[in-house]
Structures are given as structure tokens and as C-alpha cells.
Amino acid sequence: DWTTGNVIDEQVAAIREQVGTKRAICGLSGGVDSAVAAALVQKAIGSQLTCVYVDHGLMRKDETEQVEKDFVAATGVQLKVVDAQERFLAALAGVSDPEEKRKIIGREFIRVFEQAQAEIIAEAPGDQPVEFLVQGTLYPDVVESGGGTGTANIKSHHNVGGLPEDLEFKLIEPLRKLFKDEVRMVGAELGLPDEIVQRQPFPGPGLGIRIVGEVTKERLDLLREADAIAREELTKAGLDRDIWQCPVVLLADVRSVGVQGDGRTYGHPIVLRPVSSEDAMTADWTRMPYDVLAKISTRITNEVADVNRVVLDVTSKPPGTIEWE
Numbered sequence: 001d002w003t004t005g006n007v008i009d010e011q012v013a014a015i016r017e018q019v020g021t022k023r024a025i026c027g028l029s030g031g032v033d034s035a036v037a038a039a040l041v042q043k044a045i046g047s048q049l050t051c052v053y054v055d056h057g058l059m060r061k062d063e064t065e066q067v068e069k070d071f072v073a074a075t076g077v078q079l080k081v082v083d084a085q086e087r088f089l090a091a092l093a094g095v096s097d098p099e100e101k102r103k104i105i106g107r108e109f110i111r112v113f114e115q116a117q118a119e120i121i122a123e124a125p126g127d128q129p130v131e132f133l134v135q136g137t138l139y140p141d142v143v144e145s146g147g148g149t150g151t152a153n154i155k156s157h158h159n160v161g162g163l164p165e166d167l168e169f170k171l172i173e174p175l176r177k178l179f180k181d182e183v184r185m186v187g188a189e190l191g192l193p194d195e196i197v198q199r200q201p202f203p204g205p206g207l208g209i210r211i212v213g214e215v216t217k218e219r220l221d222l223l224r225e226a227d228a229i230a231r232e233e234l235t236k237a238g239l240d241r242d243i244w245q246c247p248v249v250l251l252a253d254v255r256s257v258g259v260q261g262d263g264r265t266y267g268h269p270i271v272l273r274p275v276s277s278e279d280a281m282t283a284d285w286t287r288m289p290y291d292v293l294a295k296i297s298t299r300i301t302n303e304v305a306d307v308n309r310v311v312l313d314v315t316s317k318p319p320g321t322i323e324w325e
């Protein structure tokens with residue numbers, strides 16, 4: 001019988017057996033999946049686990065602070081924060097192709113984890129090797145990265161199809177058979193607070209796959225502002241639970257003519273992509289109240305420099321995926 005209790009007991013036993021007395025690291029992204037995976041592994045092996053939060057500069061506003069605060073407060077886990085902004089920006093320079101971006105981001109994550117691994121070993125050299133990497137990979141991630149049987153590769157999720165070939169870590173992926181709603185139930189059973197468990201999904205590659213075009217610091221800053229406004233207004237309108245997630249996308253390679261203040265502007269469009277879904281495998285665009293859309297549009301065009309147009313994505317999945325890249 002499927003119960004969250006059974007899933008937890010089974011996984012805890014399997015992880016203990018797999019890891020033995022060795023050590024593991026777990027990448028935390030601030031999202032639900034990696035938080036639940038980390039809590040599960042912590043339950044199994046306690047202080048043999050160190051969590052690593054990679055600040056790749058592709059995060060939304062205040063995300064880093066939230067991980068440092070909420071997750072550590074909830075679990076007491078050992079956390080290592082790595083500032084890798086320059087490294088990711090350098091690796092992404094000049095790249096516009098979505099799959100190439102995904103592969104670069106997946107690879108850079110692993111390189112940073114290897115660096116963290118070396119540091120953890122240096123800090124406690126006599127101890128057991130750090131051999132395992134915990135990831136919050138879900139069933140849909142596996143399927144859509146082409147890992148399931150008979151399915152096409154739709155996009156390389158950063159932690160599945162985006163992994164480098166020379167990966168030396170042994171992977172622990174305790175959520176690999178679960179859907180998001182099941183992961184949320186497991187997280188709640190493990191005692192994680194609602195602020196973590198009920199968070200809307202946010203992809204590991206972050207804003208890097210929400211800039212259509214090359215990723216630069218200026219574009220990230222601009223998108224971060226627009227995204228923060230959209231999230232603030234959605235929360236104010238009480239829509240957080242009705243909407244599965246709402247990617248905010250910058251069409252960096254598109255410009256259109258506008259009229260703002262004293263004259264002509266030639267700026268970029270921002271796309272709002274609110275979707276309703278059960279498991280992200282399929283989705284429908286959310287019929288959001290017009291006044292909330294109007295508020296978001298007015299604020300973004302007034303407050304974010306270089307943006308003179310806000311458009312709404314009214315495509316379901318299929319044919320559109322949730323993210324634009």
C-alpha cells in the first residue's frame with residue numbers, strides 16, 4: 001500500500017544501506033523537491049549529510065536568504081553556501097540555445113559540488129569519503145528528460161539529462177518515483193513547514209532558462225525585478241494556491257516600440273505564464289482575474305527599466321511546455 005509513512009521507511013532503510021558510514025552532500029535549490037530529499041536523507045544518515053546551496057546568480061529576489069533561514073531553521077541541517085555567480089555567468093556568456101544553457105548549468109552545478117566536496121573533506125580529513133550526491137529528482141523530471149521508456153527527450157532537466165558524462169558522484173534520488181503532490185505529502189510528514197512544502201515549483205536552472213536569449217547580469221537584474229512584482233501581486237491577490245506556478249519570462253532578443261513618459265521607447269516584452277496543473281506533465285493556462293493582470297502590467301512597465309510591454313501566455317501544455325526553454 002502506498003502511504004507516505006511506507007515511502008519514508010523504505011527510503012530511509014535503502015539510503016542507510018547504500019551510504020553505510022560514508023558521507024553525502026545534497027544540493028539545495030530552495031525548491032520543494034531538494035528540500036524534501038534533503039530532509040529524507042538527513043533522517044536516514046543525520047550528520048553524515050552536508051547540504052550545499054549554490055548561489056548561481058540565477059535566483060529570484062530573496063531566494064538565497066530564504067534557504068539560509070527557512071530550511072536550516074526547520075531541519076538544523078549542516079549547510080554550506082557557495083557563491084558561484086561569476087562562474088555561472090562566465091560559463092553562460094554568449095549562449096542562447098536552451099538545451100546548451102541547460103547542459104552548461106547542469107555541468108557547472110556538478111563542478112561546484114565537486115569543489116564543495118573537496119572543501120568538506122579538507123575541513124574533516126580523517127573522516128569517511130564524501131561519495132554521494134543527493135538530488136530531488138522527480139518522476140516527471142526523469143520522463144521528460146528522456147529517461148523513461150518510450151518517451152522523447154523534451155528538455156534536459158538540470159539534474160537528469162543535464163549531468164556531465166564524467167560524473168564521479170554516486171547519486172541518491174529518493175523521490176525518483178514520486179509526483180509533486182506525493183513529495184509534498186512526504187515533506188509534510190517529515191515535519192517541514194508549509195512555507196517550504198507548499199512552495200510553487202521553481203526550476204533548478206532558475207532565471208537562466210527564463211531569459212530568451214543570452215543570459216547577462218543586467219538582464220537577470222531586470223527579470224528579477226519583474227518577477228518580484230508579479231509574485232508580490234499574485235500573493236496579495238490570494239492566488240498562490242490556485243496557480244501551480246507563474247513563470248515570468250524576458251524576451252531579451254525581442255524589442256517593440258512603446259510610448260512612455262515623454263516619448264518613444266524601444267524596449268523588451270515580459271511574458272506572464274500562469275498555469276494550473278496537477279503534476280506539471282500537462283497544464284492549462286490560468287484564467288486569472290483581469291484586474292490582477294492589469295496591476296502587474298502597470299507596475300512592471302512603470303517600475304522596470306527597458307520593459308515597455310507585458311504579454312500573457314494563453315497556451316496549454318501541450319502544445320507549449322510550462323517554461324519557455
Ligand code: XMP
Nearest residue numbers: 156157158201202203204205280321322323
Ligand atoms: P516544462 O517546462 O517541462 O516544466 O513544462 C515542467 C516542470 O518542471 C520544471 N522544470 C525544471 N525543474 N530543473 C528543475 O528542477 C529543470 O531543469 C527544470 N525544467 C523545468 C518547471 O518549472 C515545471 O514545474
